[in-house]
Amino acid sequence: MLPRPLETEPLSGSAIADRLRALDAWLSAHAPLWEPRPFVTWRPAWWGDAPELAAWVQTVDEGVLQALEDHLGANVEVPERLASLAEQAAALTDLTPLARAQVAPRGRGVKSRKGEQVGGFLAATEHALRGGDAVVVEWCAGRGHLGRTLSERLEREALLLERDASLCAPARGAAERPRVRHVCVDVLDETVHHALPDRGAFVALHACGRLTDRMLDVALAHGASAIAAAPCCAHRLFGAPRYAPRSAIGRASALSLDASALRLSVLDEASVSPRERARRQREHWLRVAVDLLARGATGLDEHFSFPSVSAEQIDLSLVDFVDWVQRTHGLPVPAGWDPDQVGAAATEQLRVIRAGAIVRRVARRPLELWLALDRAQSLVEAGLEVSVGTFCARTATPRNILIVGRAA
């Protein structure tokens, strides 16, 4: 698959379907590379097909690994295959901002990153929301910064829907506005329909996973005049076994995205403190040591999975941690195991796992954009005029893709 030329305009019209098809072909072709989770599958099948890349994964040094973990585009030498995949992924996920300039949100109580998100959302959607008197419906509104800002800017009524009662009161310092109603409701519940106006302008800033799809369904059912959604937390399926593709192209795709595949789409270059990074590394190291013992005891190349652990358990010595997993989760342990030897092997195995995760991460943004474009294309199929682009910098939020649709 050749990389496409970089975009100069937000995606709209047939460009949405074209890009979705291109992403679908690329993700399907490279599925063996990104579907297996390195923590679970230690020797993925692709190692046989890409020996140069497999050798790199098994031998890359710690400095290069850390640089790539900090920033996937770090200026370090990587195998040609990895560089080429990263280049293709970058071209396929190129997006332009939906608006050139942001609109500053008003009101105290809006934190700066949230302020940037709201300002960007506003600038990117104003053209679609302007005109008419549609009530603005904010879906999974949290404190409702977006809905309040849109209400003021567009001089419209706003209905803010949020499940958490403690968030339905305005943030301290945020002025209450007569045109704004904050309603406590579970948007997955059928009663939500009773609260909704016809032909509203539906907006959702980071409604998690299936909650975004629920908004698209409900908004279309209520004849929405406009719909704008910036999805996040794709893996939150609320009981569904996998992502249900919405567009004809998505439904015809060979991709089958369960929570584990969806989680990859939101795995970002973490800006965590060195302390937090060290703790995570220690937890991973302990888990890999446990896995080594289980694989050694059973002779099976199978991952030993157990639920999350507390900070206290992460501080245990390897021997005590293994003892705890044995008692609480039935870990099989070979007799007379040597903690020094297992600890050293876990360090080595963890490095290989981290390198495998770097390779897998090449598919992260393509997957995220595939999901956004499947939703966008479903709105095109429903007859809306649709654009897709970014609404803020990745520093304001990594979930910066926005779908904007307007009834034709």
Ligand SMILES: C[S@@+](CC[C@H](N)C(=O)[O-])C[C@H]1O[C@@H](n2cnc3c(N)ncnc32)[C@H](O)[C@@H]1O
């Ligand atoms: C990631 S936050 C986004 C909040 C807000 N839109 C923002 O950007 O600040 C997601 C919000 O969805 C709300 N939520 C989750 N499940 C919900 C449901 N079933 N019905 C209504 N709101 C829900 C959560 O309480 C939370 O406030």
